[in-house]
Structures are given as C-alpha cells and as structure tokens.
Amino acid sequence: MSYITLPNPSLPGISGLLNYNKTTAQPLLNLAEVFLRGESTLSSGERELIAAHVSYLNNCHFCHTSHAAAAVAHLNCDISVMDDIKKNFVETPISPKLRALLDIAGKVQKGGKQVLPEDIAIAREAGASDRELHDTVLISAAFCMFNRYVDGLGTWAPQEASAYLDRGPRIRDEGYANFDPIAYIKG
Amino acid sequence: MSYITLPNPSLPGISGLLNYNKTTAQPLLNLAEVFLRGESTLSSGERELIAAHVSYLNNCHFCHTSHAAAAVAHLNCDISVMDDIKKNFVETPISPKLRALLDIAGKVQKGGKQVLPEDIAIAREAGASDRELHDTVLISAAFCMFNRYVDGLGTWAPQEASAYLDRGPRIRDEGYANFDPIAYIKG
Numbered sequence: 001m002s003y004i005t006l007p008n009p010s011l012p013g014i015s016g017l018l019n020y021n022k023t024t025a026q027p028l029l030n031l032a033e034v035f036l037r038g039e040s041t042l043s044s045g046e047r048e049l050i051a052a053h054v055s056y057l058n059n060c061h062f063c064h065t066s067h068a069a070a071a072v073a074h075l076n077c078d079i080s081v082m083d084d085i086k087k088n089f090v091e092t093p094i095s096p097k098l099r100a101l102l103d104i105a106g107k108v109q110k111g112g113k114q115v116l117p118e119d120i121a122i123a124r125e126a127g128a129s130d131r132e133l134h135d136t137v138l139i140s141a142a143f144c145m146f147n148r149y150v151d152g153l154g155t156w157a158p159q160e161a162s163a164y165l166d167r168g169p170r171i172r173d174e175g176y177a178n179f180d181p182i183a184y185i186k187g
Numbered sequence: 188m189s190y191i192t193l194p195n196p197s198l199p200g201i202s203g204l205l206n207y208n209k210t211t212a213q214p215l216l217n218l219a220e221v222f223l224r225g226e227s228t229l230s231s232g233e234r235e236l237i238a239a240h241v242s243y244l245n246n247c248h249f250c251h252t253s254h255a256a257a258a259v260a261h262l263n264c265d266i267s268v269m270d271d272i273k274k275n276f277v278e279t280p281i282s283p284k285l286r287a288l289l290d291i292a293g294k295v296q297k298g299g300k301q302v303l304p305e306d307i308a309i310a311r312e313a314g315a316s317d318r319e320l321h322d323t324v325l326i327s328a329a330f331c332m333f334n335r336y337v338d339g340l341g342t343w344a345p346q347e348a349s350a351y352l353d354r355g356p357r358i359r360d361e362g363y364a365n366f367d368p369i370a371y372i373k374g
Contacts, residue, residue, distance in 0.1 A: 003302070003304070003307045003320060004317035004318075004320055004321055005317055017321075020321065021318075021321065023221060023225055023226065024221060024222065024225070024321075024322075024325060026221075027214065027217045027218040027220075027221050027222070028218065030214045030217065031214040031215065031218055033214075034210060034211060034213075034214050035211065035214070038210055038211070039210065058298065058299070059298070059300060060299065104339075107339070108335050108339040111245065111246070111335065111338070112245070112247065112334055112335040112336070112337060112338025112339040112340075113246060113338045113339075114339075115190070115338075115339045115340075115341070117190070117341075120190045120341075130191035130192055131191075131208075133190060133191055133340070134191055134204075134207065134208065134211075134340065135211075137335070137336060137339040137340050138211060138336055140335065140339070141331075141332040141333070141334075141335035141336040141339060142332050144328075144331045144332055144335055145328040145329050145331055145332035146328070147299055147328075148295050148298065148299040148324070148327065148328035148331055149299070149324060149325055149328040150299060151298070151299025151300045151302075152291075152294070152295040152299040152300075152301075152302045152324040152327070152328060153299075153302075153320070153321065153324050154302070154304075154307075
C-alpha cells in the first residue's frame with residue numbers, strides 16, 4: 001500500500017509511480033534509457049548488473065530484482081546471478097575491471113565522498129577508462145535516486161523472483177524511454 | 188582535481204561533468220527542470236530549499252550552496268538562509284507543512300525505507316497533499332543522485348558562498364534545461 005493514492009494500485013514498485021504522474025515519469029525514463037542503454041563501452045548487461053548491485057545495497061527489492069532480470073536477459077546468463085548479486089558476486093565470473101567498478105558503485109551507494117583515489121587507481125589498473133568510471137558513478141548515483149523514490153513512497157513489490165524474470169527480456173528488447181506501466185503488468 | 192580528465196577543469200561541481208558528456212548531461216538537466224521548475228503546488232523556492240537541505244545532509248558543498256542560492260533568489264529572502272539550512276532551519280520562518288516535508292526529505296536522504304507512515308501522517312496533518320509528498324520524496328531522491336555524481340567523481344568546488352550567490356538569480360530566471368556550463372563560469 002503506497003503512501004499516496006495511485007490510479008492503479010496493482011502496479012508494483014516504480015511502475016505505479018510512473019503511472020501516477022507522466023510529467024515527472026518521462027525524465028526518469030529518458031534518464032534510464034541513456035544511462036543503461038545509451039552509447040557506452042560498458043555493455044547494457046554490465047550496466048544493469050551495476051544497477052542491480054546498488055539496488056540490493058539500498059535494500060530495494062523491486063529495483064534489485066527488476067534490473068537483475070534485465071542483466072540476466074542481456075548477458076544470457078543463469079538466473080542464479082540474481083542471488084549471487086546479493087553475495088557480492090562470489091560465483092559469477094566477472095572481469096577484474098567490472099569487479100573494480102562494482103566496488104566503486106558500492107562506495108557511491110554509501111556516499112559520493114566514499115570514493116577514494118585508490119579506488120579509482122585499482123579500477124584504472126584493471127583497465128577502466130575515464131568514461132567507464134564516469135558511467136559507473138553516474139549509474140550508481142541514479143539508482144540511489146530510483147531506489148529512494150520507490151521505497152520512500154512505500155510502494156509494494158512482489159517478493160518472488162519469478163514475477164520479474166519474464167520482464168527482463170522485455171526491458172532488454174523494448175527499453176525504458178517508451179515504458180508503459182500498464183502493459184508491464186499485463187505481461 | 189576530478190578523478191577523470193575533464194575538457195575544462197576550471198568548471199566546478201556538476202558544471203564540469205555536464206560539460207564532459209552532453210549525452211548524459213541532457214537527461215539530468217531535463218530532470219532538474221521538471222522536478223524543480225515544472226508544475227507543482229510547491230513553489231520553486233520551496234523545492235530549491237528541499238534540494239539544498241538534502242545536499243547539505245549529503246555533505247555536498249557545491250550542490251548545497253548552488254541550490255541555496257537559487258532558493259534565496261526565488262524566495263527573495265536573506266542570504267542567511269544559506270547557513271540556516273545547515274542548522275536545519277532554526278531561524279528561517281517556514282510553514283509547518285514545509286517543515287514536515289523537509290523532515291521527510293531528510294528521511295529519504297538516509298534511505299527510502301526510513302520514511303514511515305507516521306512521517307506521512309504528520310505532513311498530511313500540516314496540509315501536505317499526495318502530490319506534495321510525491322514531489323518531496325522525488326526531489327530528495329534526485330539530489331541523492333546529483334550529490335553522489337558530483338562528489339563520487341571528485342570534482343572541486345569554490346568554498347566561499349559569494350562564488351555561488353550571483354548564480355541564484357540566473358538559475359531562477361534561465362532554468363536548467365538549457366544550462367550552459369561555460370556561460371555559468373563566465374558569469
């Protein structure tokens with residue numbers, strides 16, 4: 001039960017909020033489209049993993065599971081990744097560069113000033129470029145926004161991962177800019 | 188000295204980052220335009236106060252001082268407000284509704300799940316509408332993004348308030364959507 005009256009209370013997480021106010025929804029959707037699917041040397045799958053990682057650290061079940069499902073779809077990997085994100089990637093084979101970028105994303109989640117020159121140095125040593133450092137910080141920061149929007153207004157979210165899994169390929173294929181909250185729930 | 192090489196290192200805070208990558212900059216500017224200056228029953232001055240309050244809580248000097256200067260310009264109030272924000276508004280006369288909304292913004296800054304039904308009830312009692320609750324949570328969440336972007340990439344910021352004050356009226360009059368980082372620094 002969200003803290004404000006939504007036109008369609010059955011829409012979970014951010015989808016109910018995006019359906020509440022179209023004027024504020026579109027800039028959020030455009031931002032997700034550019035940050036997660038726009039031009040970058042990080043793949044959309046890698047960027048969705050960063051989004052899911054930060055959302056888990058922020059304890060936002062809806063965003064964690066939605067973006068983990070998108071990462072699974074993009075990377076065509078096993079759904080066990082969804083749970084492995086919660087364990088900070090102990091089983092998933094990820095590159096040293098992505099490992100370092102995920103660590104920076106985790107620092108950003110705690111606060112911007114938590115990122116130290118040595119964190120940047122480790123990522124550079126692993127091959128991260130300026131643009132990849134930029135995009136990692138920006139995506140992590142953006143999910144500190146999305147997560148707070150979703151939870152700060154008390155939205156509900158399905159608990160079971162199966163409710164999110166089939167959304168992953170749709171996010172991968174259709175993107176965010178033209179996201180239709182009603183169609184999302186209809187499947 | 189920012190953590191990444193910027194084309195114009197003299198541009199402070201977010202202005203240097205907005206000048207670094209135009210593709211990621213525009214969605215951020217469009218979002219600030221809608222959230223802080225778009226249609227709402229909260230005035231732009233009130234919304235800039237929320238932005239400055241959250242930025243102070245996030246220890247982001249550039250964003251706190253920039254948005255405090257914008258609030259001063261919008262509200263046509265004394266510049267002492269800039270410092271009073273740091274004291275959680277002990278001297279500035281603010282309405283009970285704005286007080287309750289600022290308190291909710293402070294909860295959102297800590298984390299979305301920190302906002303409790305009783306916080307919402309206090310704000311409603313003081314006259315806050317659904318839309319005002321929505322906008323408060325969203326603006327606070329958005330500044331948890333902006334602040335982390337600015338500090339997570341190690342940007343520099345002038346320390347003295349005087350460096351920000353004359354930007355306030357320009358933000359009020361010209362807005363964010365067409366923000367030109369180079370013109371910003373030229374004054």
